[in-house]
Amino acid sequence: MNSLPLFFNRLAAMLLPGLLACVSAFAQGSGEPALGLIIGYRSAEAGTETPDLSPRHGRARAAAQWKAASELNRARTTRLASDLGIPMRGASEAGNAALLKFDRPLKGRDLEDAMRRVRLHPDVAWVEPDVLVKRLQTVPNDTRFPDQWHLQIPGGGNPAAMNLPNAWTLTTNSAVIPVVVAVVDGGVRFDHPELAQLGARLLPGYDLVSEVDVANDGDGGRDADASDPGDWVSTADRQKTLFASCTVANSSWHGTFITGQIAAASNNGAGVAGIDWDARILPVRVAGKCGALVSDLLDGVRWAAGLPVAGVPANTNPARVINLSFGGDAPCSTAYQDTINAATDAGALVVVAAGNGAGAPRRPADCQRVMAVASVRKDGAKADYSSFGPQVALSAPGGSEEAGDLNLLLSTDNAGTTVPGAHRLGYKQGTSFSAPQAVGVASLMLSVNGVLTPNALIERMKAGARAHINVGFGQCALPTSGLCRCTTTTCGAGLLDAAASVQLATGPAAIITPIGTVTPGTAITLNGSASVALTGSSIATHQWTQVSGPTVAITNASTAVAGASLPSSPATYVFRLTVTDDFLPTARTGSDTVTVVAAYPVTSGGGGGSTSVFWGMALWAWVLAVCWQQRRARRKF
Structure with missing residues (x-):
C-alpha cells in the first residue's frame, strides 16, 4: 500500500539533481561563496527551534533539550543531503536553525542548484547560504577624555554629545x-x-x-x-x-x-x-x-x-x-x-x-x-x-x-x-x-x-532622546x-x-509573561503580575491597552492579570501594560508590550504520505516544464 509513495520519493531523489541541472544550466552564476546552507525545517517535531530554551526552566534541562534536538536535526540534515545528492562534510547548527556544511565552498550556479534542491524539499520552510558577513568599514588613527567629545555634556559646537557626566552622577556608586x-x-x-x-x-x-x-x-x-x-x-x-x-x-x-x-x-x-x-x-x-x-x-x-x-x-x-x-x-x-x-x-x-x-x-x-x-x-x-x-x-x-x-x-x-x-x-x-x-x-x-x-x-x-537638530x-x-x-x-x-x-x-518595570503563537479563537491571558517597582515603592496601578491588530475586548484591563478572546481568523496582536508606582511627590510609570500571533500550525509534508507523493509529482511537472521552455527558447536564437 505504501509502495507508490516510496517509489516516487526514491525516483525524485535519484533524478532530481540531473533534472535541476537542466534548469540551472541557464542560470547566471554570481555572488559570494558559501560554506554551507542554513536550513529551517517545517516540522516542529525535530527542529532545533522546538525546545524551551529560556533560563527559567533551568540551565541543565535547557541544555539537555538542545543537545537532543541538535542531534536529531544533524541526522535529519545528513539524510537530506544524501537524498538530494549534495556532498557535505558535516551537519551542525546556526543559531536556532540547522546547518549543512558543504564539502567545498560553492558559489554561482552550483550554489543556486544546491539551494533550489533543498528549498523544494517538503520538510524545508526556508534556506539561506552560510556566507561571510563583511565587517563594517572603519577609519583608524590615534589620544584622552577631553578628546572624547561624544561623551561630554551637549552644548556649543557639540550638540550631539551624549551627556555622560550627568549620567555618571547617578551610577558611579556602590549601589549599582x-x-x-x-x-x-x-x-x-x-x-x-x-x-x-x-x-x-x-x-x-x-x-x-x-x-x-x-x-x-x-x-x-x-x-x-x-x-x-x-x-x-x-x-x-x-x-x-x-x-x-x-x-x-x-x-x-x-x-x-x-x-x-x-x-x-x-x-x-x-x-x-x-x-x-x-x-x-x-x-x-x-x-x-x-x-x-x-x-x-x-x-x-x-x-x-x-x-x-x-x-x-x-x-x-x-x-x-x-x-x-x-x-x-x-x-x-x-x-x-x-x-x-x-x-x-x-x-x-x-x-x-x-x-x-x-x-x-x-x-x-x-x-x-x-x-x-x-x-x-x-x-x-x-x-x-x-x-x-x-x-x-x-x-x-x-x-x-x-x-x-x-x-x-x-x-x-x-x-x-x-x-x-x-x-x-x-x-x-x-x-x-x-x-x-x-x-x-x-x-x-x-x-x-x-x-x-x-x-x-x-x-x-x-x-x-533629545530632539534631532535642525542643521543646515x-x-x-x-x-x-x-x-x-x-x-x-x-x-x-x-x-x-x-x-x-x-x-x-528608575521608574517601575512592566514585566509580561510571553505568549507567542496561539491558535485563532483562543482565549489568552495577559499576565503582568511579575511587574516590579524599585525598592521603597510599590506598584499602585496596572492598565492594559491594545496597540495593534483587530480590535478585541480586554477583560479586567485595570488589573495585573487580564484576558482577551481572539477572533477565529489569523492575525497578529500587540498589547501594552502600563504600571504606575506610589512614589512621592510624583508617581512614576513604566510600560512594556507583548506580541501574540494567532496562526494555524504548519504541518510537515514528510513521512512518505500523500503530500510527499504530490510534491514528487509536482516537482517532476515543474522541472520538465522549465526544461521544455528553455529548449523552446533556445530554438528562437
Missing part, C-alpha cells in the same frame, strides 16, 4: 548592579592597558569561529581563547575562493575598540573613559578574516545570551546587553530573526549598527526586536555613511572626517597592521561605533534597575542620502541622552 555586556565581534586584546586593568570585569569569553581559514589563529576551531589574533586580508588571501571578493586590509582591532568604548578602565588618571565604569565585558569571538560566517555569528548571539550551543560549554555569565556591529549584506532572514527572538526572550537586548551604506538598513538592523543605532556627526547631522530609515531606534555619535581626528571617536586600539603590535589609543568612525554608545547606556540603566526588559530599555532610551542640510530621504538632516522617520526618536535614559530607568 554590575551588568554583563557581550561584545559579539572579532575578539579582544586582553593585554591592552586600558582593558587589562578591568581585571575580573573582563570575562574570558569564548571563540566561536569554526573555520580555520577565517579564524586566523592557527588552532583550528572553536575554543576558550577569545583574543583577537588580527583579521588582516592580504593579496594572497584573495586567491582563495572564500576571500576572493574581500578587500585587502590591515587588521581592524574592531572588538578591542568597541570594548574600550563600553568599559575602558575609567577614573584612573590615564587613557580614555568607558561609558559604564562597572560593566563586566563578555568577549564572544565570531569574526576573523573578512568578517564572520552567518552560522558563527548566530551561534555567538545565542551563546552570549546564555542559551545552549551544541559542542560548546555553557555560558555561565549570560549577557543582558549584546553589541552586534555587523550587517548590511541582505534583508533580515528567518535565521537571524529566530535567533534574535531567542536571545531577546532570554532577557538580552540586542543592539546593532544601522549600517554604513547610506541607505536603508539591512540585516540585522532591519530585523524586529533589535535596537538599531544610526550615526550622527558632532553637529547632529546624519553622518554621510550612515544607513537610515524607520527601523532605526535612535542616533548616537559615530564620528566623521570633516575636521580630521577631532570629530572621530577615540578608544582602545592596536598599531599592528597584521599580528598584534603596540597598544595605543586610536580614532575610528562608523555605525559600528554608534551601537556601543547605546549598549553602554543600556548597561548603565540596568545597573540601577536590573529588571528592565529589552523592550523597556529601548522604549525608555527613545523617550529620553536637506532632510534625509530614502533610498539614499549622504550628509543630511535627521527626522524621527529617518534617524529614530532622536539623539541618545545618557542622563535622561538613566533617570527614566
